[in-house]
Amino acid sequence: MNQQFEKINSLNGEIFLAGDKSISHRAVMFASMAKGESIIYNCSESEDVYSTIKCFKELGCEFELNNNTIKIIGKGFKNFNKPQNFLDAGNSGTTTRLISGILAAQNFESTIVGDDSLSKRPMKRIVEPLRLMGANIEPSEHGTLPLKIFPSFNLKPIEYTLKVASAQVKSALLLLALHLEEESVIIDPFNTRNHTEKMLNLKVEETSEGNKIFCSKKNYPKSFEINVPSDISSAAFFIVAALITKNSEILIRNISINPTRIGVIKILKEMGGDIEILNQKEECGEEVGDILVKSSRLKNIEIPKEIIPNIIDEIPILSVAGIFAEGDFIIKNAEELRVKESDRIKSLCENFKKVGLEVIENSDGFILSGELKNNYAEFDSYGDHRIAMTFAILSSMLGKGGVVNGFDCVKISNPKFMEQLKSLHF
Numbered sequence: 001m002n003q004q005f006e007k008i009n010s011l012n013g014e015i016f017l018a019g020d021k022s023i024s025h026r027a028v029m030f031a032s033m034a035k036g037e038s039i040i041y042n043c044s045e046s047e048d049v050y051s052t053i054k055c056f057k058e059l060g061c062e063f064e065l066n067n068n069t070i071k072i073i074g075k076g077f078k079n080f081n082k083p084q085n086f087l088d089a090g091n092s093g094t095t096t097r098l099i100s101g102i103l104a105a106q107n108f109e110s111t112i113v114g115d116d117s118l119s120k121r122p123m124k125r126i127v128e129p130l131r132l133m134g135a136n137i138e139p140s141e142h143g144t145l146p147l148k149i150f151p152s153f154n155l156k157p158i159e160y161t162l163k164v165a166s167a168q169v170k171s172a173l174l175l176l177a178l179h180l181e182e183e184s185v186i187i188d189p190f191n192t193r194n195h196t197e198k199m200l201n202l203k204v205e206e207t208s209e210g211n212k213i214f215c216s217k218k219n220y221p222k223s224f225e226i227n228v229p230s231d232i233s234s235a236a237f238f239i240v241a242a243l244i245t246k247n248s249e250i251l252i253r254n255i256s257i258n259p260t261r262i263g264v265i266k267i268l269k270e271m272g273g274d275i276e277i278l279n280q281k282e283e284c285g286e287e288v289g290d291i292l293v294k295s296s297r298l299k300n301i302e303i304p305k306e307i308i309p310n311i312i313d314e315i316p317i318l319s320v321a322g323i324f325a326e327g328d329f330i331i332k333n334a335e336e337l338r339v340k341e342s343d344r345i346k347s348l349c350e351n352f353k354k355v356g357l358e359v360i361e362n363s364d365g366f367i368l369s370g371e372l373k374n375n376y377a378e379f380d381s382y383g384d385h386r387i388a389m390t391f392a393i394l395s396s397m398l399g400k401g402g403v404v405n406g407f408d409c410v411k412i413s414n415p416k417f418m419e420q421l422k423s424l425h426f
């Protein structure tokens with residue numbers, strides 16, 4: 001579907017977004033692993049989280065969905081049903097990598113498949129360390145899906161330092177560690193998102209090598225109720241849109257402001273963004289707050305290497321803030337962007353060329369300079385939800401608007417994006 005956007009002059013009002021996708025994936029997984037009934041309030045409405053739900057249905061868990069409230073009857077320790085079909089993770093890297101750690105501990109064989117995009121994404125990053133724990137796991141000859149997982153009779157704990165800045169790899173290892181009596185220690189030198197650790201109440205020590213995370217069977221989840229805070233990664237599109245349009249003021253309610261996720265706010269504030277976090281509180285172990293954003297004059301800053309894992313999903317929309325800011329927008333040390341739902345460095349560079357910007361593409365990032373020369377453009381989503389929403393916002397800033405081809409992929413993280421955007425301008 002090709003979506004047309006008209007110029008937006010300003011954004012005003014209040015929005016409430018659905019639950020954070022990363023937290024929702026984990027809530028569905030932990031509720032499915034726990035024995036008995038759990039309830040998730042304000043669950044993400046994303047297609048990705050539905051992929052996780054579909055996998056756990058296939059493993060015998062029961063789900064009752066009522067708007068964004070989900071009641072789950074989980075199966076308990078190593079009690080999943082042997083799947084009768086392939087487990088289809090759809091477009092979701094998080095589903096694939098996290099569920100692999102759980103499946104590696106089961107007494108049955110399973111196969112994970114996914115769509116064309118997911119089938120190209122690298123899986124050796126989980127296969128290699130899971131094998132060090134004794135997992136019997138086989139990717140395709142290209143190190144991708146399908147991923148076949150067989151029972152293993154010699155699983156063992158691990159002490160392992162992450163090689164890739166990936167919360168998905170960290171979580172895959174922790175989820176397998178939950179099935180072992182002896183403690184595993186995973187060291188994360190990159191400070192990647194810590195939802196798995198927080199939600200499972202794992203012991204974490206900050207050391208000079210990184211965060212040392214301890215995990216064993218004693219941390220296996222018990223049934224729970226959780227109110228998922230709203231998604232900061234979805235909020236980022238509206239935050240940037242309000243900053244770069246004149247006379248704008250928006251309030252986004254009850255957003256997750258977990259420190260491992262709010263790098264985007266930190267950077268936008270350093271760029272001169274008028275952003276305030278109000279009503280800060282803790283809910284279900286996660287920090288939440290309302291985000292108030294007003295139009296601002298922005299200037300580009302140097303984006304430090306250490307913050308890249310924290311802003312990895314927000315770099316596409318941050319780059320739109322960057323082209324409306326004084327100076328060049330420069331991203332480095334972000335090669336991970338090449339292995340997301342699309343090669344996000346290439347998708348961004350190709351689309352930015354369409355508005356006449358000067359674009360330098362590097363292996364680990366890109367540089368944007370010059371002026372917006374065109375007042376209308378037709379962009380491509382590359383089947384990637386974050387690229388689609390990024391160029392929806394840029395289209396809305398062009399004098400004559402723009403088009404985003406293949407826009408329906410926004411449902412992967414936020415199916416209500418269009419109505420939320422419309423509700424903020426009239």
Ligand SMILES: O=C(O)C1=C[C@@H](OP(=O)(O)O)[C@@H](O)[C@H](O)C1
Nearest residue numbers: 022094165166167168169312313
């Ligand atoms: O653990 C998670 O929920 C996620 C981790 C990140 O991926 P990586 O672990 O590949 O960096 C992020 O890009 C993804 O959207 C969600």
Ligand SMILES: C=C(OP(=O)(O)O)C(=O)O
Nearest residue numbers: 091092093094313340386
């Ligand atoms: C990279 C993303 O998700 P995943 O890795 O779960 O597909 C994302 O949502 O931007």
